[in-house]
Amino acid sequence: NEFNTITITIPPIIYSVVPSDYFEFSLLKIGAYPEKSEMSSVVNLNLSIHEIKANIKSSHRQAERKAERHGIIIKESNDYKTFYSILVRNLELRHEVRPTHTLTELQKLVKLFPEQIILHTAYHKDNMIAGIVNFVCNDNTVLAFYICHDHQYQDYRPLNLLFLHIFDWVIKGGYKFYDFGIFTVNEEPNYGLARFKENFGANGYFRKTLRIDI
Template sequence: MQERRFLSYHPSDRFSDHSLIFMEDKRIIAVLPAAVIEQEDKRILVSHPGASHGGLIVKSSLGTKKCLELVSALIEYCATAGFDYIRLKPVPKVYHKELSDQLDFALRFSGFRLEYTELATVLELKKGEGSFAKRVMSGTAFRNYQKALKSGLSVVEDADINDFWPILEHKLKLNHNAKPAHTLDEIRHLKTLYPDRIKLFAAYEGVTPVAGVLAFLLNDRVINCFYIAHHDGFQHKRPLNLIFGHMMEWGLKNGFSYLDFGISTEAKGSIVNTGLFHFKEGYGGHGLLRECYLYEINNRQ
């Protein structure tokens, strides 16, 4: 999601790109996919709005001293370039290949404060004895999964996005009076750029699409459920239970560590959709923080 190839699908006039590369001894030690926004007459450098999260991207081997120097260099650059604030949304921990908090420490030590927190739901994929779905799902979710297995529905692992899009658009319009964050053409374009990293897991009754989960495989660790929707007329057959059970087994088989169901908060974490949390937690998911940090240039010491 941080790759230039991914971010470039956005129209050139959508964001004012201001991505940064940090060098030391002619080596790249960090990158910051970023953009400039104007807010209440303030100039803000932000983690690239074209991605759900980002922040400074470094190797986990970058030591604490270097992380402190890196953050200091970022602050000095932004001060010189006339920015008023820096807003960063670091990549959540489950996406990291190794446990590494020295960059988070460097941000806080240098004066970045937590502006807001969102909460996602993730499921750790662990191999074990017996049915994985039975081990992690709540009693109700697993019974509905068993019901779905007997319903005559089938799951296609890399289904046609055209089949799913009308269901998604209708569901978002009905429930939230909203539209998908991407257009269908944008998703099609991304699919051509990343044919193996964007997958639609869809449930069908015969040839009729009834539900789907559009997943982004952002790395080799996490399956990110970006869009989730079902046709209300087939809800009694529990198609999403069938899809999520299938995705769990697919993830285990293909070596993934987590299934990320996405956030269930709105308005920068100030609105909590408890019903949606309950739904996702029924599949065995647990809360994962998505944090946003803010630095005020004028307050620097």
């Protein structure tokens, strides 16, 4: 197959064991040029517990307590079928798009990488009402690849409680950073989404895409 362009998306610098821009510089030297720069929200968990807690806004702590009052339970799960049904409804309602993976593809990835792909869920009684699929990318960083919740339970604030539990899990695993994912699409920011993530103590990091014409 013939092709005339190569597109490369460079992960944020926090994914590097040794932070360095050598790779990007090398691409620029051979003629690559910037195509777009998205912003990813990242929480630095390589801090003291006191500093991490201080960076989380009181509104999220209040939402955490509200979820607990509603009896929300957080647990790891292998019920990807139920999670996927919530994800599809969530994405169609909010963005009119489909997930990157089919359910079969996601289940296959989990089977191939059972230690690197973890589903954390929030339950109300016996019903899954929210979930986050986390990818353990390397020894430094965990990425929230899929985030969703059942809109009927939005006022219960399950995601707030879920993320705070995941932070504890990330810290116990010895990882340094938690990547919420991007809050921009084609460089256009979703300010509400950015604010939600910043209230957990997240900061913005570039996720650059370079292009090479052959």
